[in-house]
Amino acid sequence: MVRKITLIVHYIISALLAFILGAPLVLLLFNWVINRKEPSFLPDSGLLFLIGSSLLLSTTVAVIATIVGTSCGFLFYKIKSNGFPTYHNILVIPLLISPYIFAVAWRDALYLLFGQYASIYSIWGVIIVHVIIFFPIVMLITGSALSSIHSTLEEAGVVITSFKKTVLRIILPLIKHSITLSFLLVLIFSLTDFSVPAFFGVRTFTTEIFTQFAAFYNYQQAIEQSIILLLVSCSLILLQFRYLAKSPVFAIGQKGSSSKCHELTKGKKWIHSSIAFLIIVTIIFPVFILIYQSLSGSHSYFIEALVSLKGAIGKSFFLAFCGALLITAVAMFTSYAELRSDIRLPGAMLLFLFVTPSTVLGIAYIYFYNTSATAFVYASPIVIILGYAARFSFIAHKIIGNGLKQIPLSMEESGELVGINTYKRYTKLLIPLLTPSLVTTFLLSFILCLNELGTTIMVYPPGTELMPLKVYTISANAPVALTSTMTLVNLIVILLAILIFYYFGKRIKTRFHYD
């Protein structure tokens, strides 16, 4: 009986989730099909050129990020050396910081190097920043896959052939799905990112959608372009759909993993220097540039930045907190429904939302919630929180799902035998057992929500002040030094949040470690 009730609850919540989060996109697609005036499905040549150039840019980013990320993944997950865990943690930071912060820093750097020339607004800036912020994704995914390879698979190779050949013929083929998946994810993220090309003033498909929507009020054109972009990213992810849906992707706190690690003996100096260079380029240099540019302006800029961000910081934290809470709850439910009741719809829907470009998601939400019946959503920050949930719940779903896989069903069954109900199954067993995964999910979601710009800029109700929005809107007219100062303040706030969370996360992880 308890199982039946649990199953019914799962079906009802699944349907509700699909409606609240997924229906806007379905409606957008449906209306596009119904209202199309043009019989041809092919876009015009100008648009084709834009798709082509955007794809070229993203492919370049994906290739470089995959090479750098896989190399780092191999180094940090298969090789032991002093300092490697610290390097790893430092290199993950760009992933947690909003892309626009790096965009502002590198734009300033190129401005300092080349002056007011066109090079600042070239695609090179976008490529540099995208590689910096996206290669940690590859590092984490391939690293996670490498740590799940059992040591004996590698040793069986080493007994027969050299280590180099074992890596090339055994290890790399075993993680080929992860490499392909990382490549595709970076390709999609780069293709669908709005903030970096927007800050660099580079015309890409996403910025074009935003321009059509916000500047020209050409909604039909914006929707048409959104559908094309959505189809491109969905068809790309279809290549790895089965793997993405089933694999852990990001395995946090993997139990029972016994991957082989090697001591770094040869080329120690060279490898450490290369990593140091990477850290300088990805973290130290951008931060230095931001500080330098901020100090180059008047001291009043600091006060101005603090005053104008005062309200935005509090509001950003509040909305990010609500967003993270919702995301954790959604992911807890969807992963449980998928693993224990075999209900796959919510998980598939989250994946669909995850690969949907942020601007497209924004348009879909406006289209769906901008009605008299749903005005309470559209005219309030609820729409922003829903946008956060739609964008990031898939990552959370994967993290919690991986944690749940490590809890044997027998633990719940033994609870069932002593007569606990569905509510107690969650509160007395699952939540305490899943605490490390839940905390990780909440903290990561909080940071991601705090940095989100692409969807927020489309849906934010009038009067809403958030940190990324504030910097973006001011960057068009304010002096460079003021934009840099505001970005620096944002960076400090985010880094402080990461540090606090890291501290608490570690304590909670230790407290709830049951092995």
Next chain:
Amino acid sequence: MTKVLVENIAYSKEGRDILKNLYATFPSGGVTSILGPTGCGKTTLLRLIAGLEVPHSGQILIDGKLVTQSNKILIPPNKRNLGFVFQDLALWPHFTVYKNIAFGLEERKDKMTRDKVMQMLEEFGITDQAKKFPHELSGGQKQLVAIARSLILNPSILILDEPVSNLDTQLEIKIIEHLKKIQAEKKFTMLWVMHNHKLAIDHCDFVMVINNGKVEEQGTKENVLKTNNQFINQFIHY
């Protein structure tokens, strides 16, 4: 004649001493059963001989040649001419049965790869499984593939770490007898660790008993079984 000589080996992991100044000899062309309680260092000893672990002190010689010396692998595992069957079998999931067995020969660019693999498949009665992937095989078939893979390069030493641990008794005996037959034909040195003491002792020539990181007794099966060592008597006849 001694095939493998282990001298004064010490090895510790995560602060725990696993092997403590261990001496051991393994006669050429014989089958040695390594016995001992759980956690006594049996698997570690096998891995050290294969070159998969590095000892903190001591040395290992194969055919009189120094292969490992304190903290240093002098000859890498793939140059020691040995085969290793892992407890979890370690069949590569992305390779078919044929490819799993052929891998070593292909790496050595052996022109007779196909013939040799087909002959091995036939010898083990798994020719019809050649195109299958490991996950499509039964436990016994997987075991046979792992053994065939370790024998394809004609090793002079075959190391088996719990090779039949997940099989039923009948299949255990069948596989061990098959292995013994091949060993008798090819005369390679065989070292194994098995949880089934009776099976291990019945089919070996020499026995080595390890306890708490040290060798309690080693020698011919008959001599070890006759010993007055209280631990061995309790352990083996338990």
